[in-house]
Amino acid sequence: MTPTIADVAREAGVTKGTVSHVYSGHRPISTQTKARVHAAAEKLGWVPNSNARALAGHRTNAIGLVLHRDPSALVVDTFFPNFISGMQSVLAEQQIMLIMQVVGDRAAEEQAYRSMAHGRADGVVLLDMHLRDWRIGFLQKLKLPAVLMDMPQDQLGFTTVRLNSAQPMEQLIDYLQERGHTRIAHVSGPLTYVHAYERAKAYVHRVGGSALLREGDFTAGNGRHLTAQLLSMPDRPTAIIYSNNVMAIAGQAYAQEHGLVVPDDLALAGFEDNEICAHLNPPLTSIDTDPIGRGRLVAKQLIRTIAGIPTESVASRDATIKFRESTAGQAPSVVREVH
Amino acid sequence: MTPTIADVAREAGVTKGTVSHVYSGHRPISTQTKARVHAAAEKLGWVPNSNARALAGHRTNAIGLVLHRDPSALVVDTFFPNFISGMQSVLAEQQIMLIMQVVGDRAAEEQAYRSMAHGRADGVVLLDMHLRDWRIGFLQKLKLPAVLMDMPQDQLGFTTVRLNSAQPMEQLIDYLQERGHTRIAHVSGPLTYVHAYERAKAYVHRVGGSALLREGDFTAGNGRHLTAQLLSMPDRPTAIIYSNNVMAIAGQAYAQEHGLVVPDDLALAGFEDNEICAHLNPPLTSIDTDPIGRGRLVAKQLIRTIAGIPTESVASRDATIKFRESTAGQAPSVVREVH
DNA sequence: CTGTTAGCGCTTTCAT
DNA sequence: ATGAAAGCGCTAACAG
Numbered sequence: 175m176t177p178t179i180a181d182v183a184r185e186a187g188v189t190k191g192t193v194s195h196v197y198s199g200h201r202p203i204s205t206q207t208k209a210r211v212h213a214a215a216e217k218l219g220w221v222p223n224s225n226a227r228a229l230a231g232h233r234t235n236a237i238g239l240v241l242h243r244d245p246s247a248l249v250v251d252t253f254f255p256n257f258i259s260g261m262q263s264v265l266a267e268q269q270i271m272l273i274m275q276v277v278g279d280r281a282a283e284e285q286a287y288r289s290m291a292h293g294r295a296d297g298v299v300l301l302d303m304h305l306r307d308w309r310i311g312f313l314q315k316l317k318l319p320a321v322l323m324d325m326p327q328d329q330l331g332f333t334t335v336r337l338n339s340a341q342p343m344e345q346l347i348d349y350l351q352e353r354g355h356t357r358i359a360h361v362s363g364p365l366t367y368v369h370a371y372e373r374a375k376a377y378v379h380r381v382g383g384s385a386l387l388r389e390g391d392f393t394a395g396n397g398r399h400l401t402a403q404l405l406s407m408p409d410r411p412t413a414i415i416y417s418n419n420v421m422a423i424a425g426q427a428y429a430q431e432h433g434l435v436v437p438d439d440l441a442l443a444g445f446e447d448n449e450i451c452a453h454l455n456p457p458l459t460s461i462d463t464d465p466i467g468r469g470r471l472v473a474k475q476l477i478r479t480i481a482g483i484p485t486e487s488v489a490s491r492d493a494t495i496k497f498r499e500s501t502a503g504q505a506p507s508v509v510r511e512v513h
Numbered sequence: 514m515t516p517t518i519a520d521v522a523r524e525a526g527v528t529k530g531t532v533s534h535v536y537s538g539h540r541p542i543s544t545q546t547k548a549r550v551h552a553a554a555e556k557l558g559w560v561p562n563s564n565a566r567a568l569a570g571h572r573t574n575a576i577g578l579v580l581h582r583d584p585s586a587l588v589v590d591t592f593f594p595n596f597i598s599g600m601q602s603v604l605a606e607q608q609i610m611l612i613m614q615v616v617g618d619r620a621a622e623e624q625a626y627r628s629m630a631h632g633r634a635d636g637v638v639l640l641d642m643h644l645r646d647w648r649i650g651f652l653q654k655l656k657l658p659a660v661l662m663d664m665p666q667d668q669l670g671f672t673t674v675r676l677n678s679a680q681p682m683e684q685l686i687d688y689l690q691e692r693g694h695t696r697i698a699h700v701s702g703p704l705t706y707v708h709a710y711e712r713a714k715a716y717v718h719r720v721g722g723s724a725l726l727r728e729g730d731f732t733a734g735n736g737r738h739l740t741a742q743l744l745s746m747p748d749r750p751t752a753i754i755y756s757n758n759v760m761a762i763a764g765q766a767y768a769q770e771h772g773l774v775v776p777d778d779l780a781l782a783g784f785e786d787n788e789i790c791a792h793l794n795p796p797l798t799s800i801d802t803d804p805i806g807r808g809r810l811v812a813k814q815l816i817r818t819i820a821g822i823p824t825e826s827v828a829s830r831d832a833t834i835k836f837r838e839s840t841a842g843q844a845p846s847v848v849r850e851v852h
Numbered sequence: 853c854t855g856t857t858a859g860c861g862c863t864t865t866c867a868t
Numbered sequence: 869a870t871g872a873a874a875g876c877g878c879t880a881a882c883a884g
Contacts, residue, residue, distance in 0.1 A: 176631060178876090178877055179877060180877080188855085189855050189856075190879090191857090191878095191879080191880080192853090192855075194878065194879055194880085195879090198879080200880080201853080201854090203853075203854085204853060204854090207853085207854080221627045221628055221630075221631040222631070222878075223631050223632040223877050223878070224564075224628060224631065224633050225563075225565075225568040225573070225632040225633075225876085226568050226876070226877030226878040226879085227878055227879075228564040228860090228878090229564045229565050229568055229859095229861065229862085229877080230860050230877075230878040230879040231878070231879050231880080232860080232879090234564065243598055255593060258613070258615060259582055259615050262582075262615035263615075263617070266614075266615075266616065266617070266621055269624075271612055271614060271628070271633065272612075272614060272615075273575075273611070273612050273613070274597070274611055274613045275601065275610060276598050276602075278602070278605070288560055289560065289563065289608075289610070291560075292515065292560040292561070292562055292563065293562040293564045293565070293861090294563055393788060394788040394789050394791065394792040395788065395791075395792065397792070398792055420788070423789055423792065423793070424789070424792035426794070427792050427793050427794035427796075428792075428794075430794040431794050449732060449733040449734070449759070450733050450759060450762055450763070450789075452734075453734070453763035453766050453767075454762070454766050455765070455766035455767075455769040455770050457766075517861055517862085518861060518862060519861080519862095527870075527871085528870070528871050528872070529862075529863090529871095529872095530862095530863080530864075530870075530871065530872075530873090531870060531871080532862095533862065533863055533864080534863090534864095534870090537863080539864085540869080540870090541869065542870085543869060543870090546869080546870080561861085562860085562861050562862070564860085564861080564862090565860070565861030565862040565863085565876090566861080566862055566863075567862090567876090568860090568861080568862070568863090568875095568876045568877065568878085569861075569862040569863040569864080569875080569876050570862070570863050570864085570876085571863090571876080632877090
C-alpha cells in the first residue's frame, strides 16, 4: 500500500500530529524533528492524501472553474489557455489544484457548482459574466467563495478583478480619429456578456452620434458576415474595431478578397492580442488584455478570499494596444466602394 | 451545517449503510426504502461529500490532465479547448470531474502526478507524448491508470488512442503532386514530440529523395522564419505543409508580403483545422484531426481502464483534409524568386 | 515543543 | 433486504 502519515510518523519516531504540523506549519516544530520527518517522508515517498486532508481539515486546496461552452465559440481565442496558465503560476506555488469542468447546460452547471461547494473546491472563479448573472445568487446560497472576472461593480459581497476596457477602446478611437477616420464601426461580442457590453458602451460613448455598432458572436463566420454588411453600406466605415481577434481576422480577409487594401482603404483592429495577429498580412493591430496577468490576479484574489482575508476588488493592468500595420497611415481620402 | 449521510439516514428511518447502497446500487434495496431515502435526501438537499467518498471508497471520480507548458506555445492552437470539451461530454454523463494542472518544470509535473495518484484522480490522460517518455515509467511506478494520446505502440501496458497521421499527410502530398508540385517542403513541430515526428516521418517517406524538412516549434514567429528560409533557397519549394495552422498562417503572411500569390506561386497547408483557417485570404487548406472526437474516445478508454475492463488501444477517426483555396490550382510553371 | 485522541462523511465487511 | 460497526488518512483540539 501507499504509505500513510502513520508510517511516516513511525519512521520518524514522532506522532501523526507532529507530521501533520510539519507540513501545515500550523505550529512551531524543532528543526531536528522537522528534518527527521522530511527524511522519513522522502524515504517512504509519502504524499499526503488530499481527500483525508479535505475531510478532516475542511480545506480541499483546490479551486474550480466552470465553463459554459455555449455555441462552441468562446474558447476560440487564446484568452483561455493564457488565463489558466496565469492562474496556475500562482496556484502551483501554494499546491492548489485547478478543477475545471465544461458544461453544456444550466442544470449541469448548477450541478458542477454544487459538487464543488460540497468538498471539491474551496472557491471558484467566474468568467464571462452576464449583466444580471444567476450564478451570483446561486453561489451565495451555496456559500461558495468566488471571484468574478470583469464585473463592473461588486455583487453581493463578491469581489472582482476588473479590466478597464473603456481605456483601450477610447485610445484606439482617438488614434483612428487623429488619422482622419470619421466612420469607425464596432463589431461587438454578444452584448449580454459584460465584457462585450462594456467595450460597446465605451465605443458608443466615444464616437457619439456616428456610432455604427453591430452585435457579433465572436466567431469568424459571423465576423465575416458583419464585415460584409458594414462594407456594403452606402457610406461605409473606413475603420472597424472588433471585440475579438477571430472576428477581426475574418474581417480582414473579407475586405482583402473584395479588393480593399488594408490599411489604405480600411483600417482594422481587434481585442485580445495573440501571436497570430503579428504574423498576418498585414499585421493586425490588437489590444493586449494581459490574460496571464489577470489570471494571476484572480488566483491571488481568490486565495485571499478563501483565507477569509478582507479583500477589495482590484483593477488589472491596463490593456496595451499593439499598433500594427492594419491601422497605420491616414484614412482614405477617396472611399472606395465594395462589390 | 450541510447535511450528511447520517442526517439523511435518520430522516428516512434507515442506517447510513442503506443510504450509501441506495446511491451506489451495490446491493438490492426495496423500492419503498429507496423512495424514502430519495425523498429524505431531496428534502435535506444532501449531496454526497466527494472527499469522504474517495477516502472510504478508494474512488475519486475524477481524472487528471497535466499540461507541461513549455515554450508558451503548444496551447496556441484550438486543439486543446476542443479536446477537453470532447472529454467532458463523456465525463459529465458519469459525473466524473476533470482535474487539470499546468506545470512549468519536471519537478512540478512529477508532484502533480503523485498528488493525483494519491487520491486526487483515478487516472490520467497523457498528451504530447515524446518518443521515449519518462512519464510512462513514472506512472507505472505510481500505479496510476492512464491512457496515452497518439503513441505509435502500447507502452508497459498503457493503451493509447491513436490518430493515423500518415494517411492525411500522404493524401495531401498526393494531391499536391497530382497538381504538378515536385518541391514540397514540410515545416514540422519539435521532432521529440511523437505527433510531430510521425507526421514528419510520413512526409519523408512519401516524398522520398526530394524531402525538404525543417523542424519548427509550432509558433508563428518560427513558422515565419522557416518559411523565409525555405523560400530563399535557390530551388525553392512550391508547396509547404506545416505541422500546425499557426505556423501555416504566419507562412502565408510572409509569402504574401514578399509578393507571392497563394496558391499560384506557392501552395500552403497546415495540420489542425480551425475556424480561422476558413476565413483567411485565401482560405487555408488544413487537416481536421477531430480533437473533440478524440477527446471523447480517450475519456471512454480511460473510464474503461479505471474500471479494470481489459482494453485495447483504439484508432480514432481518420483525419479529413479541408481542401481550400491555398492549395487550389496547379503548381507554378515559372517559379518566381523571392526577395 | 510534542503526544493523544476524537472525529471529518462515507463505504464496506460482517451479521442478522 | 437491512443493521451495526470498523475503518479510510488526516487535522485539530486538548493535554502536557
